[in-house]
Amino acid sequence: MIDPVTRHIWTYRLIYLALSLVVITYKLLPLGLGNIGLPAPDILLALTLAWVLRQPAVVPMASIIMVFLLADFLFHRPPGLWTALVLLVSENLRTRRAPMTAFPFLFEWGAFALAVFGLLILNRVALWVLMVDQTTLGLTLAQGIVTVAIYPIVVAVSKFLIGLRKLGPIDPEAAKAA
Amino acid sequence: MARDRNDQAYTRPVRRLLLTVVVLCLVSLVLIWRIDNPRVERMRAEIIDRVVPNMEWAMAPVTGMARMLDDFQSYTRLYEQNQELRRELQQMRAWREAALQLEQENARLLDLNRVQLDPELTFVTGIVLADSGSPFRRSVLLNVGARDGILDGWATMDGLGVVGRIAGVGERTARVLLLTDSNSRVPVTVQPSGQQALLLGDNSLAPALEFIEDPEDISAGDRVVTSGDGGLFPAGLLVGQVVMTPDGRVRARLAADYARLNFLRVMRSHPGTTLSDPGGLIGPPWPLPDTETNTAPISAPLLETGELGQ
Numbered sequence: 075m076i077d078p079v080t081r082h083i084w085t086y087r088l089i090y091l092a093l094s095l096v097v098i099t100y101k102l103l104p105l106g107l108g109n110i111g112l113p114a115p116d117i118l119l120a121l122t123l124a125w126v127l128r129q130p131a132v133v134p135m136a137s138i139i140m141v142f143l144l145a146d147f148l149f150h151r152p153p154g155l156w157t158a159l160v161l162l163v164s165e166n167l168r169t170r171r172a173p174m175t176a177f178p179f180l181f182e183w184g185a186f187a188l189a190v191f192g193l194l195i196l197n198r199v200a201l202w203v204l205m206v207d208q209t210t211l212g213l214t215l216a217q218g219i220v221t222v223a224i225y226p227i228v229v230a231v232s233k234f235l236i237g238l239r240k241l242g243p244i245d246p247e248a249a250k251a252a
Numbered sequence: 253m254a255r256d257r258n259d260q261a262y263t264r265p266v267r268r269l270l271l272t273v274v275v276l277c278l279v280s281l282v283l284i285w286r287i288d289n290p291r292v293e294r295m296r297a298e299i300i301d302r303v304v305p306n307m308e309w310a311m312a313p314v315t316g317m318a319r320m321l322d323d324f325q326s327y328t329r330l331y332e333q334n335q336e337l338r339r340e341l342q343q344m345r346a347w348r349e350a351a352l353q354l355e356q357e358n359a360r361l362l363d364l365n366r367v368q369l370d371p372e373l374t375f376v377t378g379i380v381l382a383d384s385g386s387p388f389r390r391s392v393l394l395n396v397g398a399r400d401g402i403l404d405g406w407a408t409m410d411g412l413g414v415v416g417r418i419a420g421v422g423e424r425t426a427r428v429l430l431l432t433d434s435n436s437r438v439p440v441t442v443q444p445s446g447q448q449a450l451l452l453g454d455n456s457l458a459p460a461l462e463f464i465e466d467p468e469d470i471s472a473g474d475r476v477v478t479s480g481d482g483g484l485f486p487a488g489l490l491v492g493q494v495v496m497t498p499d500g501r502v503r504a505r506l507a508a509d510y511a512r513l514n515f516l517r518v519m520r521s522h523p524g525t526t527l528s529d530p531g532g533l534i535g536p537p538w539p540l541p542d543t544e545t546n547t548a549p550i551s552a553p554l555l556e557t558g559e560l561g562q
Binding site: 114139144147150151154155158206207213217 | 270271274275277278279280281282285286292296299300303304307310311314315318380381382383384386387388389391392393427434435455513
């Protein structure tokens with residue numbers, strides 16, 4: 075008999091991988107070729123960090139590496155850079171989430187916004203050091219803002235549709251989450 | 253709780269070590285990509301080759317549905333569209349008349365000249381599989397690749413105008429860098445005045461025309477065609493029309509319908525003949541015997557500094 079906590083974790087790990095594949099596929103669909111306006115939000119990043127902040131155990135390091143490395147290769151980004159940065163930031167959030175669980179949602183949102191802009195800036199600096207051609211700063215910032223704006227929607231969907239609630243420090247699953 | 257803490261004290265350094273190793277691996281991957289770009293890009297093309305056609309069964313229905321939805325939306329604007337089409341048809345009739353006359357004239361002139369039209373400008377048609385997925389990269393993936401004889405750098409058109417050029421070929425897929433991508437630069441000619449310019453993609457739907465000699469000679473509505481400079485594209489492919497933006501920049505409205513890229517033609521272009529030597533001079537062969545002795549003193553100091561002279 076598998077104990078229910080383990081089963082819960084593994085179910086959500088699979089759900090995470092499936093959702094990520096759906097997001098990647100959706101981004102690859104040749105639909106939005108004509109409309110060039112506001113850059114689309116980085117749903118993959120919002121999803122990953124939201125789940126790391128809510129139930130860290132269901133987004134293990136291996137999942138993040140797999141999903142983001144695949145995305146790097148498919149989206150024609152420098153392979154590995156964005157993955158490494160997301161990994162660092164997510165591990166950072168993972169170690170810091172314990173005191174944050176008691177605070178209201180706004181605080182979590184703020185942490186996410188900080189993480190996103192930190193990521194974008196680190197990414198730009200790394201690309202600048204590597205002397206890779208970059209888009210304008212305005213577009214990058216716009217993408218960051220849109221991504222931050224979409225975070226509550228991602229959280230709402232994962233809470234009410236998928237049933238991923240936020241774990242407090244005393245939950246039994248939190249112990250496994252370390 | 254105490255056990256958990258023990259557990260944490262045990263696993264945390266291991267985890268940190270693991271994280272460091274993984275991040276170092278990823279960073280070295282980035283560095284390899286930066287140093288040996290072609291090899292990693294080939295790897296990327298192979299990965300895309302393997303992954304994206306597998307997604308096709310999932311993508312085809314979704315894409316189809318979305319396109320149907322688009323078409324349905326356009327039904328709601330049926331009346332204005334109809335009016336617009338009528339007006340355009342009227343204009344087209346006039347153009348058709350002109351085109352027929354020109355065609356006859358052209359046929360007569362060609363007959364006079366006995367010109368052979370270029371038989372090598374044929375095309376391969378591909379279907380758009382996927383777009384780049386990133387908001388800052390404008391490229392699409394075609395379902396034709398090295399297997400179909402596609403080579404890097406070939407021009408790609410939809411029915412009417414240039415869409416972009418092949419940048420990256422896998423076995424079964426090829427990536428088309430669109431003219432709107434910020435890395436795209438294409439030499440073009442602005443037609444009635446014959447001015448050379450460079451079409452710079454900048455992530456907007458109307459790429460900028462730069463390096464124009466006399467911007468005064470250009471007016472809105474002029475035709476922009478590829479110039480064939482640098483052997484990049486075949487000459488004379490339609491790109492679009494000149495538009496003037498309110499801020500005074502000259503841009504090109506593309507003739508290709510970027511909202512509905514579905515079937516694309518990859519133009520099989522052959523490398524144009526390039527002039528590599530200065531042309532044979534009439535006279536003795538070029539490095540004259542006594543000029544060689546003249547150049548000898550120039551290279552002598554190099555030898556001395558290199559300590560090769562023993």
